[in-house]
Amino acid sequence: MSVLRGKNILLGISGGIAAYKTASLVRLFIKAGAHVQVIMTPASKDFVTPLTLSTLSKNPVHSSFYNQDEENEKWNNHVELGLWADLMVIAPATANTLSKMANGTCDNLLIATYLSAKCPVYFAPAMDLDMYKHPSTIASFTALHNFGNTIIPAESGELASGLSGEGRMAEPENIVSFLEEDLESRLPLKGKKILITAGPTYEAIDPVRFIGNHSSGKMGFDIAKSAANLGASVILVSGPTIFKADHSLIKVINVVSGQEMYDACHQYFDQVDVAIAAAAVADYKPKHVATQKIKKAPDNFVIELEKTKDILASLGIIKKNQFLIGFALETENEIENAKGKIQKKNLDLIVLNSLQDKGAGFGEPTNKVTFIDKDFNIEPMELKSKEAVADDILNKVIAHFNE
Numbered sequence: 001m002s003v004l005r006g007k008n009i010l011l012g013i014s015g016g017i018a019a020y021k022t023a024s025l026v027r028l029f030i031k032a033g034a035h036v037q038v039i040m041t042p043a044s045k046d047f048v049t050p051l052t053l054s055t056l057s058k059n060p061v062h063s064s065f066y067n068q069d070e071e072n073e074k075w076n077n078h079v080e081l082g083l084w085a086d087l088m089v090i091a092p093a094t095a096n097t098l099s100k101m102a103n104g105t106c107d108n109l110l111i112a113t114y115l116s117a118k119c120p121v122y123f124a125p126a127m128d129l130d131m132y133k134h135p136s137t138i139a140s141f142t143a144l145h146n147f148g149n150t151i152i153p154a155e156s157g158e159l160a161s162g163l164s165g166e167g168r169m170a171e172p173e174n175i176v177s178f179l180e181e182d183l184e185s186r187l188p189l190k191g192k193k194i195l196i197t198a199g200p201t202y203e204a205i206d207p208v209r210f211i212g213n214h215s216s217g218k219m220g221f222d223i224a225k226s227a228a229n230l231g232a233s234v235i236l237v238s239g240p241t242i243f244k245a246d247h248s249l250i251k252v253i254n255v256v257s258g259q260e261m262y263d264a265c266h267q268y269f270d271q272v273d274v275a276i277a278a279a280a281v282a283d284y285k286p287k288h289v290a291t292q293k294i295k296k297a298p299d300n301f302v303i304e305l306e307k308t309k310d311i312l313a314s315l316g317i318i319k320k321n322q323f324l325i326g327f328a329l330e331t332e333n334e335i336e337n338a339k340g341k342i343q344k345k346n347l348d349l350i351v352l353n354s355l356q357d358k359g360a361g362f363g364e365p366t367n368k369v370t371f372i373d374k375d376f377n378i379e380p381m382e383l384k385s386k387e388a389v390a391d392d393i394l395n396k397v398i399a400h401f402n403e
């Protein structure tokens with residue numbers, strides 16, 4: 001999955017012949033799952049039409065400070081556009097536009113938006129080879145580099161002038177891979193490995209029956225997705241669930257019983273930096289598993305149960321530098337019970353769910369949690385979607401690595 005998926009990309013187009021290639025660029029952004037808005041300088045409209053770009057981006061194209069053609073004249077709010085963007089890409093960036101960006105010459109909507117944008121800015125220069133090497137162009141590159149903007153270097157080849165050399169705008173495919181690699185390298189959990197448990201476990205009674213619980217696995221899968229989106233490699237050990245992980249950084253290990261989950265966790269634990277136990281592991285399992293289907297008896301039927309292994313506690317015993325996070329689902333004396341689990345299982349952080357809170361727990365799309373760290377600092381959170389709770393948990397992980 002591309003790191004551009006779900007990102008808001010503001011594409012600024014200035015007036016060079018390479019502007020015709022931006023139609024492909026917009027298509028590639030959309031294909032990668034990004035949302036795209038386009039701002040054109042007046043000169044760029046001679047090279048590619050706004051209609052083409054609005055059709056491909058599925059959004060109106062902005063070019064002047066207000067729309068003259070519309071029935072109700074509307075001001076194009078460059079501040080709003082700048083704030084909307086997760087990243088701004090100026091391609092092609094002509095010598096003129098680069099100079100205006102470097103000097104704050106705010107005479108069109110593209111530059112006004114550039115000056116308002118707080119997001120990372122990338123620019124893909126396009127010009128003739130002598131212009132590309134001119135000291136004034138180099139001075140613009142230096143100024144923009146010092147502003148924190150990133151150059152997508154021009155490529156060498158045949159130029160519109162008929163000359164051959166450096167100055168061609170990077171090909172759209174190369175712009176996309178440049179952005180993906182650069183954004184991935186900036187992700188806060190890049191290079192970290194995280195083990196996550198998710199879902200219920202099924203403890204066999206006989207070949208057709210089991211003891212299980214109502215855990216859907218959603219919380220663990222949301223945590224895995226959030227971790228992978230932040231650049232971490234995830235090993236997701238999951239009990240039976242309907243969820244699928246659709247991310248190249250997530251490796252799913254499917255298990256059924258608590259013992260299988262225990263074995264998988266112990267296989268990977270020494271390789272990881274973080275472990276998050278979100279699974280609802282059955283606390284008990286039948287002492288004897290019948291090899292044949294148990295037949296109905298006339299009287300009551302009793303199954304003798306024995307305790308399963310506590311996976312999280314067993315990881316707490318062997319942990320070295322791993323940051324260990326557990327969950328606690330409580331119905332009474334919540335804070336005290338959760339603190340007890342931090343100590344008993346040697347955790348760094350516990351995520352407490354109280355079943356007294358509406359919207360928390362199994363089968364809900366939402367969760368309301370309280371974080372308690374190993375020093376017993378307590379942080380109650382609002383009721384949120386499980387995706388947002390997952391992001392909060394990963395923010396705790398990021399904060400740990402920034403300590």
Ligand code: CTP
Pocket residue numbers: 197258277278279280281282283308309310311312313325326327328329330341
């Ligand atoms: N856990 C585990 N293995 C088990 C039981 C629980 O790894 N056999 C993990 C869960 O994934 C969760 C945490 O331990 O992160 C807390 O589980 P919970 O069931 O709330 O607590 P228990 O320790 O089982 O205590 P109790 O059921 O008595 O509340």
